[in-house]
Amino acid sequence: MPFLTLSHVTTYTYKQPVSFGEHRIMVRPRESFDQHLLEATLTIDPEPSDVRWLQDVFGNAVAIATFTRHGSRLTIDSKVRVQHEPGDVQHVDIEEYARSYPFTYSSEEMPDLLRSIERQHLDPQREIDTWARRFLNLEGATDTLAMLTAMTTAIRREFTYVPRAEKGTQTPIETLRRRKGTCRDYAMLMIEAVRALGFAARFVSGYVYSPGGGRDSRKGGGNTHAWVRVYLPGSGWVEFDPTNGIVGSEGLIRVAIARDIYQAVPISGTYEGFPGSFLDMEVTVDITVDPPVPSHSPLTTASPVENREPIRC
Template sequence: MPFLNLSHVTTYTYKQPVSFGEHRIMVRPRESYDLRLLDSTLDIDPAPSEVRWLQDVFGNAVAIATFDRQASRLCFDSHTYLQHTPADVQHVDIEDYAQTYPFTYSAEDMPDLLRSIERQHADPLRQIDSWVRRFLGNGQTDTLTLLSDMTSAIRREFTYVSRAEKGTQTPIETLTRRKGTCRDYAMLMIEAVRALGFAARFVSGYVYDPSGRDGRVGGGNTHAWVRVYLPGSGWVEFDPTNGTIGNAGLIRVAIARDIYQAVPISGTWGGFPGSFLDMTVAVDIAIADAAIPPTPILTADLKETAPC
């Protein structure tokens, strides 16, 4: 039951002062049965004229910032103190009818899962379908074993490479190149399990190593993984980048049907062409002292002296 200090700083720099349009910020961890926020602050420099909070269609916490001044630097500094209670992977309990694949979701669940079952990327040559069949037995296949084997195979057979540029490879590109980032792996696995009829969602958040010995990759930046709906346990986490199952070491921020709905920070700027210089992202997670008292959450510091 670790207590964690989480810092996420994103800084944009420009050659000369530019104006800023509306920015959408989705970096606040998502509270749930396994995640309790004790303190959360968002510092923005330069100070926006207004910050308002909302919940999107998936229930993610989103801050909307608007600006009325120009600057040559824009910094978003998010700090969170939280308590994480990861579930034991052995507690993935699946209803009897869904313990072996294939199975069909219940009539009560299906209407709400349909959009998460629909495939989002074209596969005209059925390459994803061919790849995913390797995880099926000749008859019925244990459901959790199927998903576990797929998660492990991506971790073992693909080469992880960090990539700062925007965008995501298509699942076909990842399958062909046999390498990619955590977001590429997540989208490949989502399309693969959807090809089998599973409901799956994209998750954006943070990864840390609970034991200090796992050697998990994907830290120092935001991380991406997959949720699959399993009757009896609900949405279960699968991280193909690290080959893990369950929520140990994973801090959810955004859950969405597709990656474009879970961008941590997005917005516009106006100025001379070529003004943009760089974007840097720094994420740091440290196990904290549980004795630190909780303080009020969900605040936005609009002072000019934001510590970025």
């Protein structure tokens, strides 16, 4: 039951003062049965004239900040404390009818899953389809969870992880052909691959950490991370991280869930200034895992505290 302290700081710098337009900020972790938000503070400099919170169509917490002040620097600093209780992947309990592939979602669930099954990228040569079908057992029934696990670990094993600071995502076909990419590229490839097989899948943006407290054992740390959720009857949405070969939510903190990557951008906004004003964007994510409590010591649970100014989350 790790307790985490998470700091996510994004800083934009400019050659001279600019005016800031509306900014949409999605960095607050989601509350769920396996992750509990204990504290959350969002600090923005220069201070916005107004900040309002909303839940988007997927239930993600979004802060909308508007500004009247100018500045040559914009800093968005999110600090949270989370209690994380990831479930054991061995306890993924899939309904009997869905344990072997292929299967069809129930008539009650299908209407709500359809948009998450629809393909989002063109595949005229059926390259993604062909690659996805390599994980099927052609001589008999295919174990659903084993097949999805094999796809997850194959991406981690066969592709080269290359961090990329530039905006944008490779198309799934580009990632498949190049055999390299970032966590977001891998996530979009796997989403399209499982959708090609008829599964409902969603994009997840959040953070990755090493449960043991190490800093370098998992790829994607020090920044926001991306992975996949696949809907499995009986267990609901199950996490698959193809960058690290993780099945389940151990070491993964969800912030945003969406049908497509463009719906889960952590921070987006506009500014007005002279051409070429923008200099740089720097992102720092630091996660500290509390040391385990000795077995002879009583376990205490941190209580939620009131969020501090200048912005209440």
